[in-house]
Amino acid sequence: MAKVELRDIRKTYHAEEIIKGVSLDINDEDFVVFVGPSGCGKSTLLRMIAGLEEISGGDLMIDGKRVNDVEPAKRGLAMVFQSYALYPHMNVYQNMEFGLKLAGMPEAERRQKITDVAKTLQLDTYLKHKPGQLSGGQRQRVAIGRAIVRNPKVFLFDEPLSNLDAALRGQMRVELATLHRRLKATTIYVTHDQVEAMTMADKIVVLQKGVVEQVGSPLELYHHPRNLFVARFIGSPPMNFLPVTVRSTGTEGITVVLDHGNPLVVPVLPNDTAAAESLTLGIRPEHIVLDPNGEIEGIIRMVERLGALTLLHVAMPDGTLIIVQTDGDHGGEVDHPIRLHLLAENCHLFDAGGMALTKLMRHRLAD
C-alpha cells in the first residue's frame, strides 16, 4: 500500500533541536514501532509524519512523493490517539462517518463501509451509543474503526494502549497484531512500553533524545544491541552490567576478568581492544545460571517470585546489584550467599564509549 521515507528529518522548538536528523525507510506492510523513554521525541516524530507538527528540516516522502507541506488529511494517513480523541457529542456511527462525510463519500457507500468495519470490530450493537457510554476497550475500538473506515495508506498509533488496564492491554495487543495481518497496511506505532514493541513490531526503532539509536527486528535488538542504551532499554528485567578488565584477545574472542572472579572468554571481535583495557560486560538475567562452581559469588538481597520464574537480586562483593532469573521452584532465601556462572556465549561487551563489540556469532532468529 505505502512506503514512508524519512530523510534527515529535524524539528526545532525555540532554537532547541529535539529531533536531530532522523533517516528511516518504512516498507510497505511493515509494522514499525518507535520506542524510547519519555521525552525522546517519538511522539513528535509521529506527529510530524501525521502533519500535526511542522517539519523544521529534511524530507518526508510517502510513496515517493514529498509531503512536508501537504495537509494532514491529504497525506492518506489515519491516526489513533492515546486519549482516543473521539468526538464526545457524536455517536459511534457519526464518529466513524465524520471523515468519510468530509471526503464527500456518498451516503450509501458510507453506511456500507461503517457497517462492515463495525462488524469486524464487534461494535455493530453500539453504533447508536455516545463514546461516554462505552468502556475503555470499546472506545479504543471505535478510535481504531474510525481510522480503518478511511482506508488509509498508513496507520499511525500514538501510545494507543497506555490508558487501558493490563489485562485489556494484552488482549488489544493481540487484536491489533491480528488486524495488521489482515489489513496488511503500513503501520507506525509509538509506545514507551518495550513489551508492546517486542511483541508487535516487524521493525523497532529505538530513539533517545531525538536520535535513532538502533533499527532492527525485535530479536536483533535483543540479542545484538548496538550500544549500552539499547541493551539497557530492551528486555525486562533489564540486562545486568559488570565492569571487567581485558586480559588477552584472540580468535575465539576476548578474555576478560571480573573484579572478583575468574577469567571469561566472550566470543566477540576484538578489533583494536588492548590488554588491561576496561570494558563493560552485559548479561541478561536468563543467561546467568546457579552453579556451585560458578566464577562469581554474591549475596541474595531480594527474591521476586513470579510463579513460573523467580528473580533473584544478588549483590556482588563490590555492591553492584544484578538480577538473576531462575525457575519458579528455586528456594532462594534472602541474605544467603550464592555462586553464579555466566554463559559466556551470551555475554555482550561494551567499550568505554558505550558501543557494543560485534559478536562472532549471529543469533539464529535475529535476522
Place this chain on the structure above:
Amino acid sequence: MTYLPRRITGISRSILCSCQCLPRGGALLLGVPAAYSMAFFPGKRTRGTLLWMLSTRMLPPVGVLVPVYLIAKSTHLLDTVIGLAIINMLTNLPIIVWMLYTFFKEVPVPILEAGRMDGANRWQEISIVLLPLALPGIASTALLSLILCWNEAFWSLNLTSSNAAPLASFIASFSSPEGLFFAKLSAASTLAVAPILIFGWFSQKQLVRGLTFGAVK
C-alpha cells in the same frame, strides 16, 4: 399613565440593546475566533494581550467618558440604539474572550487534531467539533453578558437621552428635579429586575458552572 408607552419602549430598547450587542452585534462572533486562536495557538504575546484586555475592565468607565462621548457625537451615534449596542459589545468583549478562552482551554486538543486528520478545515473544526463541545460554556458566556448588558447603566445614562434610552435611563428619570417618585421608581425597578431574575433562576446551574468552570477539577 403617560409613562406607560415610554416604559414599553424602554423595555423593548433594553431587550434590543442587550440582545443586539450579544449574538447579533457580534461580541461572540468576535470573541470565538479571538479565544480560539489564543487558546490553541498561543504566541509570545497571548498572555500579555489577555491581561491587557482584562485591564480595560479595571479602568473606571468615567475615565474615558469624554473621548467616547466625543467619538459617539462625531460619528452621529449619540442617542442611537446601534451606538449603545456597539459600546456594550466592546465593554463586554474582554469578559467574553476571557470566559471563552478558559472554556476552550478545557477542550482536549487531540479531539481537534482528530478533526484535522479527518479532513476538517479550520471553519469545520470550529463549527462542527469545537463549538458543540464548548456549548455549555458558550451558553453561560452569552447569558452572563446578557445580564451585564441589561444591568448596564453608566453608558446608557450618558450616551442616550430619549431616542435610544433603555430601561436604566428610564428608571433613572424618576429621580428628577421635580422630586423622587418612589412608588413609580420601585415599580419600574422591580419590573426591570424580574426578567433577569427569572432567567437567572432557570439557568443558575449553567451560570455557576460558567463562572467557576476550570477553577477546580
